[in-house]
Amino acid sequence: MLRSAFVLFALVALCIVWSMDHLHSSLYIHLPLKPRKTSADRICEHGYPAESHYITTSDGYILNIFRIPYSPRLSNRYISKPVVFIQHGLMASSDGFLLNGPDNALAYNFADAGFDVWLGNARGNIYSRNHSTIWIKHPKFWKFSWHEIGTIDIPETIDYVLHRTGEKAIHYVGHSQGSTAYFVMLSIRPEYNAKIKTGHALAPAVFMGNATQDIIVNLVPLLGNPDGVGTKLLCDQQFTPYNSYICRILDTACGSPTKYPKYCRILYLLWSGGAQGNVNSTLLPQVAETHPAGISTNQAIHFIQSKVSNMFRQYDFGTKKNQKLYNQTEPPAYPLEKVTANTYLYYGLNDGAANASDVKRLAHNLPNLRLLHEVPISTWSHIDFVLAWQVKQEINDPVIQYCKDYEVAN
Ligand SMILES: *[C@@H]1O[C@H](CO)[C@@H](O)[C@H](O)[C@H]1NC(C)=O
Numbered sequence: 151m152l153r154s155a156f157v158l159f160a161l162v163a164l165c166i167v168w169s170m171d172h173l174h175s176s177l178y179i180h181l182p183l184k185p186r187k188t189s190a191d192r193i194c195e196h197g198y199p200a201e202s203h204y205i206t207t208s209d210g211y212i213l214n215i216f217r218i219p220y221s222p223r224l225s226n227r228y229i230s231k232p233v234v235f236i237q238h239g240l241m242a243s244s245d246g247f248l249l250n251g252p253d254n255a256l257a258y259n260f261a262d263a264g265f266d267v268w269l270g271n272a273r274g275n276i277y278s279r280n281h282s283t284i285w286i287k288h289p290k291f292w293k294f295s296w297h298e299i300g301t302i303d304i305p306e307t308i309d310y311v312l313h314r315t316g317e318k319a320i321h322y323v324g325h326s327q328g329s330t331a332y333f334v335m336l337s338i339r340p341e342y343n344a345k346i347k348t349g350h351a352l353a354p355a356v357f358m359g360n361a362t363q364d365i366i367v368n369l370v371p372l373l374g375n376p377d378g379v380g381t382k383l384l385c386d387q388q389f390t391p392y393n394s395y396i397c398r399i400l401d402t403a404c405g406s407p408t409k410y411p412k413y414c415r416i417l418y419l420l421w422s423g424g425a426q427g428n429v430n431s432t433l434l435p436q437v438a439e440t441h442p443a444g445i446s447t448n449q450a451i452h453f454i455q456s457k458v459s460n461m462f463r464q465y466d467f468g469t470k471k472n473q474k475l476y477n478q479t480e481p482p483a484y485p486l487e488k489v490t491a492n493t494y495l496y497y498g499l500n501d502g503a504a505n506a507s508d509v510k511r512l513a514h515n516l517p518n519l520r521l522l523h524e525v526p527i528s529t530w531s532h533i534d535f536v537l538a539w540q541v542k543q544e545i546n547d548p549v550i551q552y553c554k555d556y557e558v559a560n
Pocket residue numbers: 212280281282
């Protein structure tokens with residue numbers, strides 16, 4: 151009952167959002183909405199230097215990534231620094247690693263530890279919605295899942311960062327889909343293992359058989375079968391909770407904690423699958439302001455397929471197209487034995503997307519596992535890895551320490 155109500159609500163919300171977008175563009179309604187704050191704006195607000203970079207991928211997507219090149223708290227502007235590259239999760243963006251502010255957010259903590267910090271943005275999110283030849287409203291633009299993020303966006307972003315910094319390798323931190331893409335990259339393009347000094351997978355969504363999050367479980371009947379009507383109807387499009395108009399309304403409504411806190415909290419809970427975990431309530435307006443940051447429906451479908459198959463494998467296009475594309479009826483599994491970089495796994499006991507037993511199964515499949523860490527707080531949820539009030543002590547500090555240890559030893 152609750153589940154069908156949830157699905158119904160989600161569908162109605164999608165329709166409203168969709169029609170508002172069209173109404174807006176056809177009627178030129180103008181509301182006094184705030185301009186959007188970018189990651190660079192947020193970084194500068196706190197007195198840190200910010201750079202914005204554009205990368206055009208080999209298949210034409212234009213990605214906007216951000217950099218904190220040095221820390222104003224250290225006098226390290228002109229000395230060479232190790233590079234860390236941080237990649238966001240599903241429905242998120244580079245903003246997430248900044249929201250907790252200079253004392254607690256991962257990006258600032260890394261900068262203050264003497265790292266050159268780069269924040270990625272995957273194709274299709276709010277920062278990476280442009281293409282050199284395809285119009286973003288065309289279904290062709292949205293024909294990608296995290297397979298393409300892992301095989302194209304991330305490796306090409308890493309090459310760009312290495313080229314700009316003159317470094318030979320980076321430290322990698324990925325949350326959720328950001329770690330999924332790490333394993334896709336290193337298994338399909340194993341030559342990238344040499345460009346990773348250490349790789350930190352926070353709540354890696356790789357094996358998903360034990361995922362319990364409502365939004366995942368509820369979408370299985372709709373999207374779990376590649377030949378099903380739901381999949382056919384919904385694939386290859388932008389997942390609509392994000393569109394430019396709605397986001398401006400969220401910004402405006404949720405931009406200050408005092409205005410509509412209740413409304414923002416509900417939105418936030420919908421986005422996060424209903425678990426507030428250990429996220430500080432004062433952050434919720436900012437979270438609602440920046441999430442969901444936009445994805446292709448195929449990314450969600452690919453995760454649902456991981457849940458149904460209980461395997462980590464390429465996108466399932468259905469028997470016929472699989473045969474044509476992969477020369478077999480089922481999609482091939484990602485060869486995790488090729489992930490030879492130093493890899494560190496972190497999981498939480500209240501994570502409905504990256505379940506402890508699924509992460510342990512991943513650990514067993516990695517040839518060079520350096521750490522399998524259980525966060526010692528029983529309520530630790532999927533988004534706590536980025537937004538919990540204790541995130542500095544539980545996640546950021548240990549991750550940074552492992553990176554520093556590597557630098558000292560090498
Ligand atoms: C999108 O990319 C094209 C091609 O590089 C560029 O001309 C255009 O200004 C970009 N549009 C936006 C909104 O950034």
